[in-house]
Amino acid sequence: MAQTAKDEKELNRRAHALLSEALDLDPDQRQIYVQRACAENTALLSRVMSMLKMADQAHSFLDEPAFRPLAGTEAPLPDAIGNYLVVGVLGKGGMATVFEAVQEHPKRRVALKVMNQTMSSANDCARFGFETEALARLHHPAIAQIYEAGAACVGGTTPNPFFAMELVADARTITDYAQARKLDLHSRMEMFSVVCDAVHHGHQHGVIHRDIKPANVLVDGEGQPKVIDFGIAKMTDSRSDATTATAAVTAITERHQLIGTLHAMSPEQCDSSCDIDIRTDVYSLGVLLYQLITGRRPHDFSNCSIPEAIQVIVGVEPQKPGQWVPEAKGDLDAIVSMAMSKDREHRYPSAAALSADVRRYLGHQPIEARSPSKLELARKFFRRNRPLAFASLTAAFSLVVASIVSARLAWVEYQARQVSEKRQRQLETVTEFQESLLRDIDVVEMGERMRLAYREGLDAALAESNEADETARKELTQLADKLNFTSLAVRTLDESILQHYLESIHNRFAGEPVLQAQMLQRLGHTLHGLGLHNEAEPVLREALGIRRQALGNDHEDTLLSLHTLGSQLSFLRRHDEAVVLLREAYERRTRRFGSDHVETLRTGTALGGVLRYQGKLAEAGQIWGDTLRTQRRVLGDDHDETLRTPNNVGIVHAMEGRLNEAESCWRELLERRRRTLGDDHASTRGVLGNLCMLLQDQGKAGELGELLPLVEKNLAADRREFGDLHSNTLMTMGQLATLLTERRDYTRAEKLHREFLAGREKSLGPDNTATLLSMYALAENLFCQEKFGESVELTRRALAVQRTNIGSGHEETMDSISLLSRGLHRTGELNEALKLSEEALAEARSVLPPTHWKTGWLMSCHGELLADLGDVEAARKHLQEGLTLLEASMGQAHPKVELARERLLQVTDGASRPKKD
Numbered sequence: 001m002a003q004t005a006k007d008e009k010e011l012n013r014r015a016h017a018l019l020s021e022a023l024d025l026d027p028d029q030r031q032i033y034v035q036r037a038c039a040e041n042t043a044l045l046s047r048v049m050s051m052l053k054m055a056d057q058a059h060s061f062l063d064e065p066a067f068r069p070l071a072g073t074e075a076p077l078p079d080a081i082g083n084y085l086v087v088g089v090l091g092k093g094g095m096a097t098v099f100e101a102v103q104e105h106p107k108r109r110v111a112l113k114v115m116n117q118t119m120s121s122a123n124d125c126a127r128f129g130f131e132t133e134a135l136a137r138l139h140h141p142a143i144a145q146i147y148e149a150g151a152a153c154v155g156g157t158t159p160n161p162f163f164a165m166e167l168v169a170d171a172r173t174i175t176d177y178a179q180a181r182k183l184d185l186h187s188r189m190e191m192f193s194v195v196c197d198a199v200h201h202g203h204q205h206g207v208i209h210r211d212i213k214p215a216n217v218l219v220d221g222e223g224q225p226k227v228i229d230f231g232i233a234k235m236t237d238s239r240s241d242a243t244t245a246t247a248a249v250t251a252i253t254e255r256h257q258l259i260g261t262l263h264a265m266s267p268e269q270c271d272s273s274c275d276i277d278i279r280t281d282v283y284s285l286g287v288l289l290y291q292l293i294t295g296r297r298p299h300d301f302s303n304c305s306i307p308e309a310i311q312v313i314v315g316v317e318p319q320k321p322g323q324w325v326p327e328a329k330g331d332l333d334a335i336v337s338m339a340m341s342k343d344r345e346h347r348y349p350s351a352a353a354l355s356a357d358v359r360r361y362l363g364h365q366p367i368e369a370r371s372p373s374k375l376e377l378a379r380k381f382f383r384r385n386r387p388l389a390f391a392s393l394t395a396a397f398s399l400v401v402a403s404i405v406s407a408r409l410a411w412v413e414y415q416a417r418q419v420s421e422k423r424q425r426q427l428e429t430v431t432e433f434q435e436s437l438l439r440d441i442d443v444v445e446m447g448e449r450m451r452l453a454y455r456e457g458l459d460a461a462l463a464e465s466n467e468a469d470e471t472a473r474k475e476l477t478q479l480a481d482k483l484n485f486t487s488l489a490v491r492t493l494d495e496s497i498l499q500h501y502l503e504s505i506h507n508r509f510a511g512e513p514v515l516q517a518q519m520l521q522r523l524g525h526t527l528h529g530l531g532l533h534n535e536a537e538p539v540l541r542e543a544l545g546i547r548r549q550a551l552g553n554d555h556e557d558t559l560l561s562l563h564t565l566g567s568q569l570s571f572l573r574r575h576d577e578a579v580v581l582l583r584e585a586y587e588r589r590t591r592r593f594g595s596d597h598v599e600t601l602r603t604g605t606a607l608g609g610v611l612r613y614q615g616k617l618a619e620a621g622q623i624w625g626d627t628l629r630t631q632r633r634v635l636g637d638d639h640d641e642t643l644r645t646p647n648n649v650g651i652v653h654a655m656e657g658r659l660n661e662a663e664s665c666w667r668e669l670l671e672r673r674r675r676t677l678g679d680d681h682a683s684t685r686g687v688l689g690n691l692c693m694l695l696q697d698q699g700k701a702g703e704l705g706e707l708l709p710l711v712e713k714n715l716a717a718d719r720r721e722f723g724d725l726h727s728n729t730l731m732t733m734g735q736l737a738t739l740l741t742e743r744r745d746y747t748r749a750e751k752l753h754r755e756f757l758a759g760r761e762k763s764l765g766p767d768n769t770a771t772l773l774s775m776y777a778l779a780e781n782l783f784c785q786e787k788f789g790e791s792v793e794l795t796r797r798a799l800a801v802q803r804t805n806i807g808s809g810h811e812e813t814m815d816s817i818s819l820l821s822r823g824l825h826r827t828g829e830l831n832e833a834l835k836l837s838e839e840a841l842a843e844a845r846s847v848l849p850p851t852h853w854k855t856g857w858l859m860s861c862h863g864e865l866l867a868d869l870g871d872v873e874a875a876r877k878h879l880q881e882g883l884t885l886l887e888a889s890m891g892q893a894h895p896k897v898e899l900a901r902e903r904l905l906q907v908t909d910g911a912s913r914p915k916k917d
Contacts, residue, residue: 013272014306015047021262021301022052039305081162082152084112100167103147109169110147114154114162132163135230137205141591142198144168144218144228168228170221175291177219185327188292189358190556191225196285196355197594198227203278203351210276212284213264214291222554224592262309263287263297267342270310279344282354286339286347289358293332294324298340314342331361334369502539514557517546521561524568533572533727533763540565556599559589563603570610571727573769579614582607596634598641601627605645612652615810615847621652638676640683643669647687655811656849659890688714708743711736730759730774738777746785753778769806772798776816783823792823814843818858825865834869837862853896856885860900867907879904 018037022030030052038045078086084101090111091098101112135146145166151159172180174195178188195217202209209216209230216229266283268274290298298318301309321336322329328336335357341347348354348368357367502523509516520543527536544561551558566581586607589600604627611620624645631642646669653662666687673684688710715736718729733756740749757778760771779794799816806813821836841862844855859882866875883900890897 011044011047014044015051017262018044018048018306019051022048033302036303037301037305037309039308041305044306076155078154081112081114081154081160082150084110084164086112101164103164109167110164111144111167112162112164114160116160132161135163135165137207138202140198140201141594142194142225142227143201144226166226168218168220168226171218171226173214174217174219174225174288175214175295177223178292179295181223185293185325185332186362189332189362191219191223192285192289192292193355193358193362194592195225195227195288196351196358198225199281199285200351200355202227202230203281208276208278209281209284210269211261211264212281212288213261214288217288223552224554262301262306262313263299265313266344267314268344270313277344278350279347282339282347282349282351283341283344285351285354286336289339290318290321290336293321293328293336296324317342331367331369335361335367338369513546513550517543517550517557517561520546521557521564524564528568528571533568534765537565537568537572540568554588554592556592559585559592559599562588563599563606566610567606570606570613572764573613575610575613579607579610582610596630598635601631601634601641605641605648608648612648612655617652617655621649621656624648624652638672643672643676643683656852659853708736708739711739724755725759725763727763730756730763733759734774734777737781741781741784744784746781750778750781750785753781767801767805769802769812772802772805772816773812776812776819779823780819783819783826786826788823788826792820792827795820795823808839809843809847811847814840814847817843818861821865822861825868830865830869834865837865851885851889853886853889856882856889856900857896858882859885860896860903863907864903867903872907876904876907879907 018034021037022034031049034048034052035045038048077089078099080086081099081101083105084099084103087100087102087109089097090100096113096115099112099114101110102108103110132146132149135144136149139145147164147166149161149163151161154160174191177183178191183191199209199212207230209227211229212227216227218226218228220226264284264287266280268276269280287298290296299309299312299316301312304312317337318340320329320333322333335354338346338357339348339354348357353368357369360367502520505516505519505523509519520539524536524540524543527533527539540561544558544565547555547558547561562581562585566578566585569575569578569581582603586600586603589597589603593600604623608620608623608627611617611623628642628645628649631639631645635642646665650662650665650669653659653665670684670687673687677684711732715729715732718726718732722729733752737749737752737756740746740752753774757771757774760768760774764771775794775798779791779798782788782791782794795816799813799820802810802813802816808814808817817836818840821833821840824830824833824836837858841855841858844852844858848855859878861882863875863878863880863882866872866878879900883897883904886894886897886900
């Protein structure tokens, strides 16, 4: 009897599995398939044919509709199910019918899965409820989202369980989508890695899918994959009594039948005595990857019986994908083999590990699935680093700059002569070589070589000239020492190489838009890195336009271009344009990669910067705060991406007048930067500059004296590393000039301020908001030197453009209004000064937080002006309110507080008014 029961169980298990395979076929092919599969096993053939006959009947347990029609009539489409208006039928299955429906509130189209009336056993209901619970746990862009679950009467009196879920618009299976769009191998791998991320998300929440196959991975019209159909999923934890009960039902069912689709089934799924874990899904993902690469299944079971098919799954290795697709040989063969290993101990331990190896393949990095040869390691390393290109570029510059152009043209001409079937591969080789030339440009090295060549030529010329006296020699030598050859190298590179390179990209690659956009993107990045910001913007904009058209809006290269162009426009202070692009990049990256992805976090950081410049401090602080918390959780406290964000949070604190919080933030960041990068790194120097400016605002002159030599050292390093016109150099120059003004070294500060302004006018243009900020800083320095006439003239120029470009309500405009008012006060134009002072104070009260120190300072300045106009009572009121606010926000000892106190005493006691502020 024991043997008979065991045989019966095995017969049931095989019959259910074979029926599942047959039902995947067209109706006219099912019977032929079953007869071949059962071979000489008449008992199995009889059992499956009986089940298949029931499945083909109109009211069978497989195709029974969600509600019963009247006898002799076809089932009418229900008008509504619960709160959902039914539009049509998307599909029918053994357990449920799926309707397309419309939800009224909120207004959206949904897929409504309704359990069939004949599937009413406790096991059926438990499995249906299990799928609902599994989906409810999962929230991922690549998993169809569940909206609501419930029960409603559908054509009868017995309620049908249902749940509403995300409708995948214009859906195709992932393999059909790849075939229809003729996706290249790289694009298929990118899409597959997103599917792995979704499956891993399910594993993290205790859900094993167990039936991953093309039919259960749909792709919408935008190219976003969606994993669906968790009807046979399995929970890996017991978070609730319901879960425990469902797991028990699942276990009972599994003892009597195969669970899943035979073609995607792992070896352990074929053995009812084996437990199932997340590596089962890794195996099925490997099968899916095989189909994406080759367009065929790993095994052909069309002429196999169920026992034969199981033997193949358990013991026969499929042909490698590279035998069908030569491009897959090597890394992809190894990745598929590891994912589909018969022994799950040798598979990837998780879907995330599989996804990571696929992304390593896409990034030309060594994969974990095999140990690459030395030649392969060298090739991958060259693709990532291009050290040979660095040597070629520096040598070419020392001989003749134009040789780089000649080398590029030689590569292009070589490519053009090749046979047509190798064209794409050769174009990519040329592109990689050219990109490496740009990526490894070292203007410091170029400048040093130019300096040495110049000095050698000068020495030779002076040696040959008998008439040159010692004074002339000395002057020429000093002139050579003053020249910044890094700046000269940047200008020469732009005029002699990069502009010609841009023309060549347009001319030579007009028929290869993807490669053309790739080279434009790299060129724009190089121009930005060299400080050629105006030149970079149209190049990056062109790259974005090409990628939108050629790759679509959600391709990772398009999203990179969106982010880069938005950041570039932000750097150029074109914030209204920048915020549109960065919001789009942030939303699309969040949707595609998830909120924890490093690219999403990077865009969040850039978006916060634009919002900060627009004066939207609360929103900027919110985004930066959320980003920082996620970075610390995902990347760690000392990761380079993480360490960029506290600097931004400190900026928001400072702009909101919370100076102590800003100081604490920047001091902690400075300590981490020094520890991880050293004192001489540009990032460390940037934090130090911000801290110096903050200490100036706090009136901590003693500490400024200690930090001033470090800022001077930073400026010298920036000049040497980037040249005189680079944004990093100019930023440090402005910081040093402001610090010198604070320490009353006005003459030296003025010289730096004038160089700072000239540099920004040349690199960004005279009307750029950053240029106008430099003009304001020079005007403030002149005011401190009592050069009131020139200060007023410069401030008027800046203010006129600021009112137009950024508006009167912007904080920078408000500062210029205040400075102009104070300048006119000193030149005796009191009525105009009063009008501007009132405007500045009104803007401060509407824009700044109520306790901001700057509002108190403007009150004090306004009170001083009212006193000189003879309105003593109003003056005293403003002076007192201003002093109180300054003391509360800056303490008793700050220089601005002391000056505000002297002004109040002057009105109260009649003392002489201070002359400078």
